[in-house]
Amino acid sequence: MVILNEEILNSVQKPARYVGNEVNCVKKDKNSVKIRFAFCFPDVYEVGMSHLGLKIIYHMLNEREDCYCERAFAPWSDMENIMREKNIPLYALETKDPLSEFDFVGFTLQYEMSYTNVINMLDLAGIPLLSEQRNNHPFVVFGGPCAYNPEPLADIADFFILGEAEEVLNEVLDLYLVWKESKASRKEFLEKVSEIEGVYVPSLYYIEYNDDGTIKQMVPKKSNYKTKITKRIVRDLDKSYYPEKMIVPVTEVVHDRIMLETFRGCTRGCRFCQAGMIYRPIRERSTSKLVDLADRLVKSTGYDEISLTSLSICDYSDIENLVKTLIEKYRESNVGISLPSLRIDSFSVNLINEIQKVRKTGLTFAPEAGTQKMRDVINKGVTEEDLIKSVRSAFELGWNNIKLYFMIGLPFETNEDIEGIAELAYKVVDEYFNVPKEKRQKGLNVTVSTSSFVPKPFTPFQWFGQNTMEQLYEKQRLLKEKIKSKFITYNWHETPISFLEAVFARGDRRLTKVLIRAWELGCKFDGWQEHFKFNKWMQAFEECNIDPHFYATRHRDLDEVLPWDFIDVGVSKSYLINEYKKAEKAILTHDCRLGCTGCGITKLLKGGKCFNE
Amino acid sequence: MNRYVLKLKKIGDIKYISHLDTMRTLHRAIRRAELPITYSKGFNPHPSISFAAPLSVGVESLAEYVDIEFDKIIDTNEIKNKINDNMPSGLEIIEAIHIKEKMPTSMAAVKVAKYEIKLKYDDIKNIEAKIKDIINSKEIIRTKKSKSGEKLVNIREMIYDLKLKEVADEYFIVECTIKTSNSGSLSPEILADLLKEVGAFGQPVVRRIEMYAEKDSEFIPLDKYYKRV
Numbered sequence: 118m119v120i121l122n123e124e125i126l127n128s129v130q131k132p133a134r135y136v137g138n139e140v141n142c143v144k145k146d147k148n149s150v151k152i153r154f155a156f157c158f159p160d161v162y163e164v165g166m167s168h169l170g171l172k173i174i175y176h177m178l179n180e181r182e183d184c185y186c187e188r189a190f191a192p193w194s195d196m197e198n199i200m201r202e203k204n205i206p207l208y209a210l211e212t213k214d215p216l217s218e219f220d221f222v223g224f225t226l227q228y229e230m231s232y233t234n235v236i237n238m239l240d241l242a243g244i245p246l247l248s249e250q251r252n253n254h255p256f257v258v259f260g261g262p263c264a265y266n267p268e269p270l271a272d273i274a275d276f277f278i279l280g281e282a283e284e285v286l287n288e289v290l291d292l293y294l295v296w297k298e299s300k301a302s303r304k305e306f307l308e309k310v311s312e313i314e315g316v317y318v319p320s321l322y323y324i325e326y327n328d329d330g331t332i333k334q335m336v337p338k339k340s341n342y343k344t345k346i347t348k349r350i351v352r353d354l355d356k357s358y359y360p361e362k363m364i365v366p367v368t369e370v371v372h373d374r375i376m377l378e379t380f381r382g383c384t385r386g387c388r389f390c391q392a393g394m395i396y397r398p399i400r401e402r403s404t405s406k407l408v409d410l411a412d413r414l415v416k417s418t419g420y421d422e423i424s425l426t427s428l429s430i431c432d433y434s435d436i437e438n439l440v441k442t443l444i445e446k447y448r449e450s451n452v453g454i455s456l457p458s459l460r461i462d463s464f465s466v467n468l469i470n471e472i473q474k475v476r477k478t479g480l481t482f483a484p485e486a487g488t489q490k491m492r493d494v495i496n497k498g499v500t501e502e503d504l505i506k507s508v509r510s511a512f513e514l515g516w517n518n519i520k521l522y523f524m525i526g527l528p529f530e531t532n533e534d535i536e537g538i539a540e541l542a543y544k545v546v547d548e549y550f551n552v553p554k555e556k557r558q559k560g561l562n563v564t565v566s567t568s569s570f571v572p573k574p575f576t577p578f579q580w581f582g583q584n585t586m587e588q589l590y591e592k593q594r595l596l597k598e599k600i601k602s603k604f605i606t607y608n609w610h611e612t613p614i615s616f617l618e619a620v621f622a623r624g625d626r627r628l629t630k631v632l633i634r635a636w637e638l639g640c641k642f643d644g645w646q647e648h649f650k651f652n653k654w655m656q657a658f659e660e661c662n663i664d665p666h667f668y669a670t671r672h673r674d675l676d677e678v679l680p681w682d683f684i685d686v687g688v689s690k691s692y693l694i695n696e697y698k699k700a701e702k703a704i705l706t707h708d709c710r711l712g713c714t715g716c717g718i719t720k721l722l723k724g725g726k727c728f729n730e
Numbered sequence: 731m732n733r734y735v736l737k738l739k740k741i742g743d744i745k746y747i748s749h750l751d752t753m754r755t756l757h758r759a760i761r762r763a764e765l766p767i768t769y770s771k772g773f774n775p776h777p778s779i780s781f782a783a784p785l786s787v788g789v790e791s792l793a794e795y796v797d798i799e800f801d802k803i804i805d806t807n808e809i810k811n812k813i814n815d816n817m818p819s820g821l822e823i824i825e826a827i828h829i830k831e832k833m834p835t836s837m838a839a840v841k842v843a844k845y846e847i848k849l850k851y852d853d854i855k856n857i858e859a860k861i862k863d864i865i866n867s868k869e870i871i872r873t874k875k876s877k878s879g880e881k882l883v884n885i886r887e888m889i890y891d892l893k894l895k896e897v898a899d900e901y902f903i904v905e906c907t908i909k910t911s912n913s914g915s916l917s918p919e920i921l922a923d924l925l926k927e928v929g930a931f932g933q934p935v936v937r938r939i940e941m942y943a944e945k946d947s948e949f950i951p952l953d954k955y956y957k958r959v
Contacts (some may be wrong), residue, residue, distance in 0.1 A: 123788070123933070123935055124932065124933045126746055126788065127788040127933045127935070128933055132746035132787065132788065133746040133747045133748075133751065133787075135746075136743035136746055137743075138743055138744070138818060138819055138820075139818060140755075140758070140759075140762075140816075140817075140818050365758060367744065367747050367751055367755050367818055368746075368747050368748070368751045369750070369751060369754070373754075415761075416762065416764075417762070418758065418762070419757070419758030419759060419760075419761035419762040419816070420758065420761075421757075421761065450761075451769055451775055
């Protein structure tokens with residue numbers, strides 16, 4: 118057990134990050150369980166504790182009497198320095214035991230720029246970085262959306278879990294119990310676990326490359342190893358596990374409220390969006406189930422805010438009724454309801470007006486692209502008219518602070534599309550002044566924010582080469598030049614970070630050594646501006662003799678073997694190719710709620726329908 | 731208006747949460763306890779919770795005072811027990827006091843607080859001499875940070891009592907009574923800095939012992955000060 122004295126805790130920022138003991142955290146006798154699982158989030162406590170997946174898995178695993186799931190987060194650099202100086206290993210918050218004493222160390226991969234933190238945490242825990250170097254150590258397992266391209270971490274992981282973990286994780290633990298009894302080798306466990314659907318063990322495969330550096334094929338080391346890894350889904354959300362208690366941090370975290378997951382998946386089919394593809398099919402929780410869960414969670418947490426979470430929340434079939442029921446129910450007890458993301462239509466604006474009877478703070482819309490052609494290319498089925506109508510109702514309802522979110526560097530984009538972003542922002546400003554003075558709030562502020570497009574695996578744009586940083590800088594400059602209004606503020610995301618995201622999002626196993634080298638050179642918390650060291654990253658690529666442009670900016674042929682081709686997410690490759698081709702011609706594909714578009718996901722449902730009508 | 735003052739303890743690891751975190755944590759405990767706390771009227775209702783004086787991160791306390799209102803009269807033992815059942819460990823209500831409507835809030839009533847400060851030392855004689863020195867002086871000018879920047883203040887005026895309480899091999903503890911009020915407060919860290927000038931060292935470990943109101947030129951602990959309904 119690690120003991121952190123007050124001298125240490127009093128000398129670091131936000132010491133509450135490191136002590137645990139929050140309301141609803143689970144206390145067990147570690148000697149009474151057979152499996153110790155450390156759920157690790159490769160970022161600071163406040164970020165990790167805002168993650169719904171952590172709460173689901175943590176409480177679910179702790180329902181098992183034979184398992185104790187604890188949590189670990191990345192220590193901020195001030196704490197890390199002390200830990201390294203005093204030889205304090207990374208520990209789990211509940212028992213304060215070092216991670217090296219656990220059976221499993223599981224990381225969730227939410228964003229590529231957290232990979233160096235994964236390495237740093239393993240190192241702080243004294244766990245060898247590479248799978249092949251481990252023997253009596255914990256099994257290191259990865260999951261989360263970035264695991265859909267597992268290859269950049271292939272040599273680090275013992276295994277990956279692809280898809281929703283609720284069922285498969287329990288199967289893995291059951292198997293582990295049998296293996297532990299049998300005293301068989303580590304390799305035997307990995308072979309056995311690889312037979313579970315949704316589990317990928319990278320060490321059972323090797324990769325052959327072509328002369329040009331692209332992948333020739335992925336070869337199983339034994340003929341009985343499976344060649345296709347199919348993601349796991351939970352069929353019925355009403356029947357699947359959802360915690361009735363959630364840890365309530367005693368120090369403020371980023372999302373400090375009840376998260377009520379209304380549904381999984383999205384039917385819109387935006388072509389840039391990885392979440393929209395990998396989380397298919399759509400599955401909803403019923404309103405009655407949600408209302409019941411809300412009730413239990415309000416009682417067990419004491420939170421005064423419920424956030425309805427999902428992709429594209431207004432698509433929930435019964436959204437109006439759900440929102441009204443919750444508002445009605447909690448009016449007296451002062452529990453507020455919030456919606457995370459908004460679609461552009463007047464319905465959404467009116468709905469949020471219902472909810473936010475209080476403060477008219479900022480309202481964010483994501484047209485994603487500046488011209489109709491571009492919005493058709495990316496299949497964002499939204500028109501300029503939709504946007505203008507929505508902002509008009511927002512202005513009339515008292516909002517004066519509008520944020521518009523766009524991407525630049527999208528496929529088939531021209532300079533006119535960039536200029537279109539500025540034009541659209543100006544039209545929003547004009548619409549504000551079209552609203553009669555007495556009906557609108559004083560002090561207009563329109564914020565235009567652009568991020569650089571990062572092509573992601575399992576999207577129709579997975580073959581597209583990212584714009585070079587020079588191209589992106591040029592587009593930002595062009596847009597800056599076009600925006601002259603005092604009512605419009607323009608800000609943009611860091612281009613070098615997007616470039617590295619593109620490298621690792623579509624990278625292969627050869628990148629593991631770059632990650633480790635970059636970490637050795639001091640890279641960590643790469644998603645945090647104050648820590649990001651682009652020159653160190655470029656040095657790491659150079660020393661490893663790897664060209665990052667090969668991964669980020671190179672256009673890939675449709676018949677190239679992609680590093681993640683061996684994974685089956687349900688959506689077929691032919692569907693993605695067809696969508697890419699339609700994008701080039703700016704042809705829309707309709708929302709699948711209006712009729713099946715044939716993405717292929719229904720095969721995971723074994724003949725079932727993908728939308729629960 | 732049904733006014734109550736809660737006296738709380740904050741000891742152990744929970745001392746690492748901030749003043750705002752402590753308010754939120756107490757609010758949520760009251761919600762879990764399903765006690766009818768009063769909310770402010772208006773668009774953005776706030777719970778009626780206010781602390782006598784904020785406590786720095788890392789400082790323990792045996793006596794935090796909180797003003798709170800409920801929509802109806804509730805038995806003080808019930809308040810104490812129900813909230814304590816829902817608190818994170820280390821945070822505990824010692825007493826709930828039902829007070830008269832007209833009494834000042836604890837924030838308005840508090841004048842001084844007593845602290846213990848634990849530090850390491852080289853030579854205890856220097857520390858003893860310094861304490862005597864501080865007590866005997868009329869004026870000690872130090873820069874004090876405030877919202878409007880730094881300014882020079884006579885901190886001697888804010889020290890009411892200072893004595894050596896315990897000397898061990900590794901450390902010593904002083905006990906001090908210093909100004910803590912809504913017209914200005916002295917931070918115990920500044921006192922620790924004075925002692926560090928003569929060889930005390932290390933991260934000061936601070937604990938708030940009690941808070942006092944003033945009545946007939948005498949300091950009375952807040953829990954004795956309030957008349958029960």
